[in-house]
Amino acid sequence: MIGCGVVGTGVFRVLAEHGELIETRLGAPLEIVRVAVRDPSRVRGELVPREKLTTDVDAILEDPEIDVVVELVGGVERPFEWLKKAMERGKHVVTANKAVMAVRGEELIAIAEARGVDLIYEGAVAGGVPILRVIREAFASDKIVELRGIVNGTSNYILTRMSEAKLSFQEALAEAQAKGYAEADPSLDVNGGDACHKLTLLARLAFGAKIRPEDIPTEGIDIVDARDMELARRFGYVVKPLAVASIRTGALDARVHPALVPARSDLAAIHGATNAVHVEGALVGPTMFSGAGAGAEPTAVSVVADIIDVARNILADSAGRVAPGCVLGVAIREFPRLPPEELSLPYYIRLSVDDDAGVLAEVASALGQNRVSIEAVVQTVQEAERSATVVLLTHEARETDVRAALALIAELPALREPPVVLRIVR
Amino acid sequence: MIGCGVVGTGVFRVLAEHGELIETRLGAPLEIVRVAVRDPSRVRGELVPREKLTTDVDAILEDPEIDVVVELVGGVERPFEWLKKAMERGKHVVTANKAVMAVRGEELIAIAEARGVDLIYEGAVAGGVPILRVIREAFASDKIVELRGIVNGTSNYILTRMSEAKLSFQEALAEAQAKGYAEADPSLDVNGGDACHKLTLLARLAFGAKIRPEDIPTEGIDIVDARDMELARRFGYVVKPLAVASIRTGALDARVHPALVPARSDLAAIHGATNAVHVEGALVGPTMFSGAGAGAEPTAVSVVADIIDVARNILADSAGRVAPGCVLGVAIREFPRLPPEELSLPYYIRLSVDDDAGVLAEVASALGQNRVSIEAVVQTVQEAERSATVVLLTHEARETDVRAALALIAELPALREPPVVLRIVR
Numbered sequence: 001m002i003g004c005g006v007v008g009t010g011v012f013r014v015l016a017e018h019g020e021l022i023e024t025r026l027g028a029p030l031e032i033v034r035v036a037v038r039d040p041s042r043v044r045g046e047l048v049p050r051e052k053l054t055t056d057v058d059a060i061l062e063d064p065e066i067d068v069v070v071e072l073v074g075g076v077e078r079p080f081e082w083l084k085k086a087m088e089r090g091k092h093v094v095t096a097n098k099a100v101m102a103v104r105g106e107e108l109i110a111i112a113e114a115r116g117v118d119l120i121y122e123g124a125v126a127g128g129v130p131i132l133r134v135i136r137e138a139f140a141s142d143k144i145v146e147l148r149g150i151v152n153g154t155s156n157y158i159l160t161r162m163s164e165a166k167l168s169f170q171e172a173l174a175e176a177q178a179k180g181y182a183e184a185d186p187s188l189d190v191n192g193g194d195a196c197h198k199l200t201l202l203a204r205l206a207f208g209a210k211i212r213p214e215d216i217p218t219e220g221i222d223i224v225d226a227r228d229m230e231l232a233r234r235f236g237y238v239v240k241p242l243a244v245a246s247i248r249t250g251a252l253d254a255r256v257h258p259a260l261v262p263a264r265s266d267l268a269a270i271h272g273a274t275n276a277v278h279v280e281g282a283l284v285g286p287t288m289f290s291g292a293g294a295g296a297e298p299t300a301v302s303v304v305a306d307i308i309d310v311a312r313n314i315l316a317d318s319a320g321r322v323a324p325g326c327v328l329g330v331a332i333r334e335f336p337r338l339p340p341e342e343l344s345l346p347y348y349i350r351l352s353v354d355d356d357a358g359v360l361a362e363v364a365s366a367l368g369q370n371r372v373s374i375e376a377v378v379q380t381v382q383e384a385e386r387s388a389t390v391v392l393l394t395h396e397a398r399e400t401d402v403r404a405a406l407a408l409i410a411e412l413p414a415l416r417e418p419p420v421v422l423r424i425v426r
Numbered sequence: 427m428i429g430c431g432v433v434g435t436g437v438f439r440v441l442a443e444h445g446e447l448i449e450t451r452l453g454a455p456l457e458i459v460r461v462a463v464r465d466p467s468r469v470r471g472e473l474v475p476r477e478k479l480t481t482d483v484d485a486i487l488e489d490p491e492i493d494v495v496v497e498l499v500g501g502v503e504r505p506f507e508w509l510k511k512a513m514e515r516g517k518h519v520v521t522a523n524k525a526v527m528a529v530r531g532e533e534l535i536a537i538a539e540a541r542g543v544d545l546i547y548e549g550a551v552a553g554g555v556p557i558l559r560v561i562r563e564a565f566a567s568d569k570i571v572e573l574r575g576i577v578n579g580t581s582n583y584i585l586t587r588m589s590e591a592k593l594s595f596q597e598a599l600a601e602a603q604a605k606g607y608a609e610a611d612p613s614l615d616v617n618g619g620d621a622c623h624k625l626t627l628l629a630r631l632a633f634g635a636k637i638r639p640e641d642i643p644t645e646g647i648d649i650v651d652a653r654d655m656e657l658a659r660r661f662g663y664v665v666k667p668l669a670v671a672s673i674r675t676g677a678l679d680a681r682v683h684p685a686l687v688p689a690r691s692d693l694a695a696i697h698g699a700t701n702a703v704h705v706e707g708a709l710v711g712p713t714m715f716s717g718a719g720a721g722a723e724p725t726a727v728s729v730v731a732d733i734i735d736v737a738r739n740i741l742a743d744s745a746g747r748v749a750p751g752c753v754l755g756v757a758i759r760e761f762p763r764l765p766p767e768e769l770s771l772p773y774y775i776r777l778s779v780d781d782d783a784g785v786l787a788e789v790a791s792a793l794g795q796n797r798v799s800i801e802a803v804v805q806t807v808q809e810a811e812r813s814a815t816v817v818l819l820t821h822e823a824r825e826t827d828v829r830a831a832l833a834l835i836a837e838l839p840a841l842r843e844p845p846v847v848l849r850i851v852r
Contacts, residue, residue, distance in 0.1 A: 014567055014709055025566050025749070122564070128710040130564030137563075138548070138556030140451050141440055141730035266716065269695035283440055283723040284554040290692065291713030301710040304567035318742035323451070 001035045002057055002082055003073035004043050007096055007123065008035070010300030011070070012047040022304070026311055030304075034060050061085050068310050070303060071095040072123075080104045087111045087119065092319065094306040096123030096299055102197035102213050105204065106332055109324045118313055119324040120306040125198045126151050126275040128298025129291040130305070135206050135279065136322060142281035144206040146246040148425065151198040153273035153293035154182040154189035155221045155241035159258065160271050163229040163238065169222065181273045181294065191220035192256040195243045202277070203245040203254050209335035211254060217340075219257035228350060228420060231391050232260050235376060237348075238268040242425060253338035259425040260348050341400040346375065346424040348393055349406070354414040355381050355388040363390060366408035370401040387416055393424065427461045428483055428508055429499035430469050433522055433549065434461070436726030437496070438473040448730070452737055456730075460486050487511050494736050496729060497521040506530045513537045513545065518745065520732040522549030522725055528623035528639050531630065532758055535750045544739055545750040546732040551624045552577050552701040554724025555717040556731065561632050561705065562748060568707035570632040572672040574851065577624040579699035579719035580608040580615035581647045581667035585684065586697050589655040589664065595648065607699045607720070617646035618667075618682040625669040628703070629680050633673050635761035637680060643766075645683035654776060654846060657817050658686050661802060663774075664694040668851060679764035685851040686774050767826040772801065772850040774819055775832070780840040781807050781814040789816060792834035798823040813842055819850065 001008060015022070015030060023029045032052060037043055040053040060066060061082065069086040071079050071093065079100040083093050088111065095101065101108065101121050112119035122132045126149070135144065150156050154176050161172040173190065176182040188194045196218045203211050221241050232239050237260035245254040261267050266288045270276040275293030280286050292298035313319045353359045360379060367374060376393040394402065406419050427434060441448070441456060449455045458478060463469055466479040486492060487508065495512040497505050497519065505526040509519050514537070521527065527534065527547050538545035548558045552575070561570065576582050580602050587598040599616065602608040614620045622644045629637050647667050658665050663686035671680040687693050692714045696702040701719030706712050718724035739745045779785045786805060793800060802819040820828065832845050 010709075017709065018567060018569055021569055022567060027749075128707075128713060130560055133564050134556055134560070137735065138559050138731050139727065140734045141444060141448060142727045143444055143447060264695075264697075266695060269690075269692060271690070281554075281727060283436075283443065284727040285718045285721075285724055287554060287715075287717030289713075289715050292711045295711075297709040298711055301565065301568045301707060305564050308566045309563065312747050313742075313744070316742070316744035316747040318739070318744035318747060321738050321742040321744060321747075323453075 001032055001070045001072065002060060003071065004035050004037050004048060005072065006296045007299045007303060008072045009045040009048060010296030011072070011303055012045065013297060014300045014304045016047050022308060026308055026315070028311060028315060030307060030311060033066050034063065036060050057082055061089060066091060067314055068092045068094060068307060070307065071097055072303070073097065074099060076100050076103045080108070083108055084111055087115050087117050090115065090117060092118040092310045092314070094303060094310060095121045096303050097121070098124040098194070098197040098201060102200040105201065106210065109332065112324045113320070116320045118310045118319050120309055121201070122306050123299045123302040125201050126277060127291065127293045127295060128301050129275055129277065129289050129293070130302065131202070131277045131289050132205060134289060135202070139279070139281055139284060142284050144279060144281050145248050146280040147202050147206055147244070147277060148267060149199065149202065149243045149275070149277040150240055150267060150270050151243050151275055151277065151293065152189050152195045152241055153275055154186060155195070156270065156275070157181050157273045158190070159221055159224065159229070159239055159241055162224070162226050163233070166226060168226055169224070190222050192218040195241065195256045199243040199245055199254055199256055202243070203252070204332060206245070206279070207247050207252060207335060208332055209252050210332050211252070211335070215254065215337070217255045221258045223420065224258050224422070225420065228348070228422065231350060231378070232348065233263070234378065235393055236263050237261060237424065238263050239422065240267055240270070242267070244425060247335070249338055249342070250336070251338040252335040253343060257423060259423045261425050341398060343399045344396050345399065346394055346396050346426070347402050348422040348424055349391070350420040351390040351409065351415065352417040353388050353390055353412070354416065355386050356414055359388070359412070359414045360390060362412055362414070363392070363409055367392070367394070367405045369408070370405040372397040372401050372405050427458055427496045427498065428486060429497065430461050430463050430474060431498065432722045433725045433729060434498045435471040435474060436722030437498070437729055438471065439723060440726045440730045442473050448734060452734055452741070454737060454741055456733060456737060459492050460489065462486050483508055487515060492517060493740055494518045494520060494733060496733065497523055498729070499523065500525060502526050502529045506534070509534055510537055513541050513543050516541065516543060518544040518736045518740070520729060520736060521547045522729050523547070524550040524620070524623040524627060528626040531627065532636065535758065538750045539746070542746045544736045544745050546735060547627070548732050549725045549728040551627050552703060553717065553719045553721060554727050555701055555703065555715050555719070556728065557628070557703045557715050558631060560715060561628070565705070565707055565710065568710045570705055570707050571674050572706040573628050573632055573670070573703060574693060575625065575628065575669045575701070575703040576666055576693060576696050577669050577701055577703065577719065578615050578621045578667055579701055580612060581621070582696065582701070583607050583699045584616070585647055585650060585655070585665055585667055588650070588652050589659070592652060594652055595650070616648050618644040621667065621669045621682045625671055625680055625682055628669070629671040629678070630758060632671070632705070633678065633761060634758055635678050636758050637678070637761070641680065641763070643681045647684045649846065650684050650848070651846065654774070654848065657776060657804070658774065659689070660804065661819055662689050663687060663850065664689050665848065666693055666696070668693070670851060673761070675764055675768070676762070677764040678761040679769060683849060685849045687851050767824060769825045770822050771825065772820055772822050772852070773828050774848040774850055775817070776846040777816040777835065777841065778843040779814050779816055779838070780842065781812050782840055785814070785838070785840045786816060788838055788840070789818070789835055793818070793820070793831045795834070796827040796831040798827050798831050
């Protein structure tokens with residue numbers, strides 16, 4: 001094992017509590033031979049035997065007795081080198097590192113296939129939710145056409161608390177940090193970067209598509225205001241932090257952003273730090289998978305399940321039984337991208353304007369000129385400030401048209417704040 | 427393939443639409459060699475080649491060219507003999523037949539383990555939801571402590587429509603039949619028998635427990651009245667058709683019955699004919715898996731995923747890589763049963779009584795004498811009939827105590843209808 005932080009100590013806990021059960025299921029015991037860490041004095045938890053700790057990663061990578069290398073450090077370049085070296089020496093690898101799989105996953109998958117070793121990474125997406133296994137195996141008989149995930153627990157926790165306890169973004173973030181959901185530096189959670197990495201893994205596996213994090217337009221949840229939660233609710237929606245990937249149009253459309261989802265939809269019922277992925281198969285139809293998105297034990301359960309999978313292959317001499325890239329031979333392929341101007345969705349638009357007759361007409365005209373038709377509009381007047389809040393839901397419209405209309409609206413003298421635009425995902 | 431009804435024609439459709447995709451994933455093509463049916467003239471669908479049809483099951487079981495036998499007939503005794511014979515001849519088997527796996531599953535699992543062949547049956551529970559695979563593989567590293575499922579789509583459809591459209595049980599059932607969810611004879615759906623079979627499979631696999639359908643106390647949804655849906659809602663609950671199995675107390679508690687679940691819980695958000703299973707792992711915590719519970723294509727996706735799994739084992743020469751009984755060697759074991767008198771839950775009780783002073787005191791006294799304490803009570807008076815409806819929610823109480831109290835209440839002269847009692851599952 002390389003790395004022994006939260007998830008690593010969780011792996012020790014899983015083996016301490018369920019080691020015997022796992023042995024009866026597997027027919028062989030699992031043993032952690034050695035654990036490489038930067039500073040052994042900082043490793044916590046009485047379950048981690050001190051004599052197994054080393055600072056020398058090569059002591060693991062070069063030990064011929066070790067069958068499986070489990071990487072739990074995070075980051076990209078050093079883990080890439082470790083995983084590469086391990087596989088080149090014939091070792092199977094398990095990782096919970098979304099960053100290395102997002103940025104250099106294609107190379108790692110190619111190495112695993114070339115060397116005939118297993119590379120599994122369930123812990124990298126949605127903690128204890130076995131979504132990669134489901135896509136890879138349960139739906140190997142179907143063609144997945146769309147994924148919609150709530151894959152960052154911190155973001156979902158913040159939006160849930162803003163919606164239900166009427167907290168501000170900052171208050172909800174502080175609470176998430178106090179509860180240990182958010183990192184000290186929560187920027188990758190709230191700016192969508194973490195979800196973008198996870199969506200890269202999901203879309204690559206589900207569609208067999210070449211995709212990199214920088215291909216995914218990503219917006220964080222920091223654009224959502226508590227007022228939007230309340231207004232969305234009036235229209236029958238809830239605001240959720242989504243990661244969406246679809247090949248419905250024949251082209252690949254992948255994006256990370258907060259969105260309005262119908263209050264009765266399955267994703268609307270995912271509260272707090274829970275993660276969920278809604279998967280639409282061409283033939284199986286809509287399905288959903290949810291559970292704890294983070295935390296020592298849930299992620300460690302996924303990591304150890306991966307180790308069991310590798311161990312079953314070792315025992316049956318069937319390494320590479322399921323190709324890591326999902327498709328054999330052709331492996332991961334280029335996929336046409338949905339041109340941004342073809343993205344077509346309904347939109348939620350909130351404007352803060354002077355309370356003057358005629359403003360709504362100007363707004364409607366700007367939308368109409370750009371072929372954006374309005375499904376619903378609600379205007380509320382703040383008399384004291386002589387201002388009005390105008391909320392519009394559009395029919396399905398091309399995003400480029402919506403942006404063009406908003407550029408016109410932004411120039412209206414009556415506009416008091418920059419417009420807020422959120423996508424609606426039904 | 428034995429049987430070619432709804433699911434069987436679905437299997438042909440999956441292979442027709444995704445055959446090439448499956449071949450790239452698997453590295454080999456899947457071919458249906460022969461299909462045994464009772465009456466070839468009754469097989470529907472242009473996807474089923476007439477020349478593959480036979481009325482002779484032995485033509486399949488005795489053909490040495492056939493690697494995998496897929497049984498899609500249903501029922502117990504004949505499928506048992508077919509599956510047994512196929513495995514004894516070294517063939518792997520896939521079935522979507524919950525009845526044979528519930529009633530004679532232990533014997534079939536023992537045969538599969540003795541012969542070193544694969545026996546997989548994902549299609550038998552919750553259609554397209556890969557819940558057996560998740561339990562068997564994704565949570566092989568954890569200890570499952572409780573399952574709560576909505577595993578009969580017809581029942582859930584009926585209760586959903588009673589709740590949302592205020593239909594009566596009979597109206598909702600008629601609608602379910604018109605939509606094709608319910609069988610012409612819907613008794614196994616509405617009396618809980620179908621869910622009981624599915625829970626047998628789930629509990630056996632999750633806990634490694636010896637369990638038979640007759641061990642599972644089973645109540646149908648026909649005890650639920652539209653009034654109960656409305657009253658439950660006032661207390662913040664929804665009525666759902668549940669299959670519950672738990673080993674939390676150390677003993678096995680398995681039962682099928684309608685129950686009140688909190689309106690904000692994950693199972694409350696499962697509408698219509700959708701199926702869902704909520705799984706609690708000791709370390710992974712609460713997780714949930716949902717999707718289409720029935721229908722040709724969703725179930726066929728599960729059946730073909732099982733065939734792919736078997737084919738992967740054939741190609742890697744790793745049959746029996748995952749033991750069908752989940753635990754090796756010790757296999758499925760006896761588990762202590764929760765004695766009925768130890769079952770302890772909160773309860774919902776609805777009474778129709780004369781609108782007389784003193785009745786509520788008598789009811790409260792009967793409960794108090796039996797150590798059942800009341801959490802909430804609502805009384806509504808029907809003036810015209812001089813009657814009152816009394817609804818009580820109890821704190822957690824032993825079911826034997828609740829039944830004893832109800833026996834006393836049943837003797838009150840003021841009682842106008844038999845009491846309605848529903849369990850509350852939080």
